[in-house]
Amino acid sequence: MIWWTDLPSRARAERQAIAELAEEADWLQSAKWRLTDDLQFVADFDIVHLGASYPLSLTYPHFFPAVPPQVTPRDGARISGHQYGAGGELCLEYRPDNWEPQFTGAMMIGSAYRLLSGESPSDGEVADVASAHRQTVAQEVRNTKLRLILNTALLDILVEQPLLQAQPFTLDEHWFAKHWLAHPRRLGSPDAPPIWAAAPPLTEPRTREGFAVRLPDETNVPFEGSYAFLNTILTTLNFAPALERMTASDAEMPLLLVHRGTARLYSLAQGTGSRDVYVYRTIVAPANEQRLSAEHGVLADRSVAIVGCGSVGSKIAATLTRAGVGTLVLVDGDLLLPGNLVRNELDWRAVGLNKPDALAARLRDINPSTKTIVRRLLLGGQESSASTDSALQQIGQCDLIIDATADAQIFNLCGAVACAERKPLIWAEVFAGGIGGMIARSRPDLDPPPYAARRQILRWCDDNGIPWTGGDGEQYSLQIDAEKPPLIADDADVSVIAAHAGRMAIDLLKGGATTLPNSAYAIGMAREWIFAAPFDTYPIDLVPEGQWGPDADENARDELGGLLREFFPKAEEAADEG
Incomplete structure (x- = not known):
């Protein structure tokens, strides 16, 4: 975009405004215009103050007047405390955060004069000019490669430590990501309870x-670390353990200096004698920044078995982990291969690993x-009976x-365990072609048992479905055949269904009244099959049917007695003789 070809009248007005300012102000001199190689308008000018001349340039950006021009020294000098480094842009009253399109380049030049004259109010005098500009922590650290992440709880403890007593x-x-990131672990002697x-x-x-160590406020602590500075500090402290490591060991040594309410990490490099010292930029993070509701606190005591650590399962697991679930049992017999990466929570680092290990x-x-x-373990696959039984027991304890x-055989095994152990079951499936998916839950005594709930959902699909003509219609039912080619769905498709399943799981784990009025939903992402439009959602009603709990004979007690007599007849005879 070249703004002045679309707004030539604005370009002429900018030139006129600067010309008028030059006539009125004797401090503005030598205003000249030029075009850069990439067709940016630039006004070169000088500001004269107390006999000093400051050569500056006003550069109009391509998207002017939506964004402000930049004022920079033409000679690459550092001329102000409100400047982004030597030769950098001056931070003026008009900035991207408060700029309005009606503001002009002449106003920027006037602001530059007020800044420079305010910092030098008279010959030989230097003054600070108050700044309205506030940088975020991210802006302050974006060019630093060494960072210490320090929470406010530890900082409060550090600033209360006794002066000059090293811990x-x-x-x-x-x-x-090409950065060294440091996280404090412990403060205090390893031979005593930690501070x-x-x-x-x-x-x-x-x-x-x-x-x-906490230093007195009057200590001069340079931002740039040096061996001489650290040696002076430790010598003053007469702190033998640190001095010994500094002079007699070639190992690295971090030194956290607390000074005037802040903490800065200095790291003595490997080697002997005078050597490099690296300074870390401190990022103070809230100690317990609460971004989850108080109701999520109960999740730390909950356990969830996730059978299937593929695209859907891996994303659900990540969601539950972020929500604070205490224990996850991960069950899968497959490997992560390159083709899985298009829609899995995992990345290339995990290719070749068993999915549950990588997850x-x-x-x-x-x-x-x-x-x-x-x-x-591949449930339902060629595994030992003992391993399968052990895994099913562990699943049932969650x-x-x-x-x-999305495997019918595995669903039947999970459903049988859920029914026998009276544990809720959630299942999620993505339909081929990215047209949508389904999530469902089966809760003891509130919903039909899993086998009955699935039958009702299949019947609902039969009653409401529209024959699919773009491919194999069976791939769009809930009966997924493992021998058929993989379902075609991208990460966005899978993420939608996994997110809904995660929401249903968290709702169930928190306990209390559910926020989901139905226990099954068909969720569309394209105008195909039963879905009239993207994000078309069908709640599915489930009605009472079947019984929860393990299968049992009506007269189980008598039948059990007969079975024991058949297997252990001598035990019964011994009991009679006794």
Whole structure:
């Protein structure tokens, strides 16, 4: 976009406004216009103040007047405390956050003069000009590669520590996205209860041991670390453990210095003698930033079995982990292969791993507090009976069972366990072609048992379905044949269904009154099959049918007695003789 070809009248008005300002103000001199190679309008000018001349350029951006022009020194100098580095843009009264299209380049030049004259009110005098510009933490750290993430609870403890009394300090660090990120783990002697400690947030950290010390406010603490500075601090403290590591060891040593209510991490590099010191930028994070409702607190005591760690199951598992579910039992007998990556929670790092192992590692990165139990087992496949029975027992001990396989045989096994153990079951399926999917739940004594609920849903599909003409119609029913080609659906399709299933699971795990009036829903994402439009949703009514609980004979007690007499006749004879 070249704004001045579309708005030549505005371009002429900009030139006229600057010409008029030059006539009125003796501090504005030598205004000249030019075009850059990429056709940007630029006004070069000088601001004269107290005998000093500041050569500046006013550059109109391509999207002017929607965004403001930039004022920069032509000689690449650092001329103001309100400047983005040497040669950088001046931070003026008019910025992208308060700019309005009716503002002009002449107003920017006037603001530049007020800034420079305000910082030098008279010969030899330097003054601060108040800034209305506030940077976010993200803006402040975006060019720093070394970062310490410090929560407010630890910072409050650090600023209350006795002056000049060093404490052992442990941090975990990892290299991620071309940055070193450090997380404090412990403050205090390892031989005594910690002053402060936190659960390890990383699965494979680089753990480092150092020291933390609070310095007096009058101490001059430079931002750029140096060996001489750290040596002076430790010598003043006469802190033998740190001095010994600094002079007699070639190991790295982190030193957390607390000063004037802030904390900064200095890291002494490996080596001997005078050597490099790296300074980390501190990011203060809220100690317990609550972004989940108080009702989610109960999820820490809940356990969920997820059968199927593929595209749907992996996404549901991630959702429940972020929600704070305490324990997840992950059951799958498959490997993650490159073709799975188009719609799975996992990435290339996991290719070749068993899906439940890879998913467990991913979930630990999301929430280290969530416990994961891995079962590399293909339910219904050629597995030992003992392994299958053990897995089914473990599944039945969970508070909720989720079938994310879209496999009829596995559904029957999960349903049988849910019914026998009186545990709720949720299942989710994505229809081929990305046209939609289905989620359903079966709750003990509130919904029909799983086998009956599924039969009712199949009957609903038969009653309401429209024959599919674009391919194999059976792929669009709830009967998924494992021998057929994989269903065609992308990550967005899968994510929609998995998100709804996750919502249903959290609703159930929290307990109390449900927010979902129906226990089954068909959710459309295209105008196909039964769906009249994208996001067309059909609630499905389930009616009472069948009984929850294990199958049992009506006269089970008498039948059991007869069975025992048949198997152990001698035991009965011995009882009679006794």
